Amino acid sequence: MFEIQTRKFGRIEIDEAKIIVMPDGMLGFEGQKRYVLIQDKGMEPFKLYQAVDNPDLAFFVIDPLLILEGYRVDRNRVIKAAAWGKGDKISYLAVATIPDEKPEQMTVNLMGPIAINSTRGESYQLILENSGYALKHPLFQG
């Protein structure tokens, strides 16, 4: 276990074995390559995808299957692009955004999910350009 600094939760203790390495980083943040998932009862079902080496870098994320039951990503394509193994355990997280003081207007980016390979402790942010999934899928409207 070791401690990291976060802007949103102060100092927190993390398990080194749970660190996820992003060889390409998040889009726009290619230099930050190590992340951990932070869960807290008060923010379920959301989680924080926190950069280990930068306290200010924390993305709000949620399991896209909670939002869209039939959410699907082409697994074979992901495995090929990331050079992952056929039997690897892969799950997805969608990045969520909340306009300031307007939680009811929260949206989730279903077009650019993070693919997490828990077998390898590695992840990539994908771009599902022609999937028809929205960049801003509303959570509480419609």
Add this chain to the structure above:
Amino acid sequence: MLVLTRKSGESIRISDDIVVKVFEIGKNKVRIGIDAPATVSVLRNEVYEEIQKENILSLQGSVSDLAKAAALWTDKGKKKDREK
């Protein structure tokens, strides 16, 4: 930036495994074909920028708003249960 002139049907090779071919030249647009290995990401730049923008917006969110959103989510779940 390297700028080249190409005619329809001509192509450009980048490194030893990427080929960019001009298919059709219209008045205001060109159709381009790209041959690249599966590990190379090829995207329209707008899409890349849009997702990058969403990432930045996500960082700017506040934890108190997230807690409120979590409460809204729970309420939504309860409402759904009642409707069943």
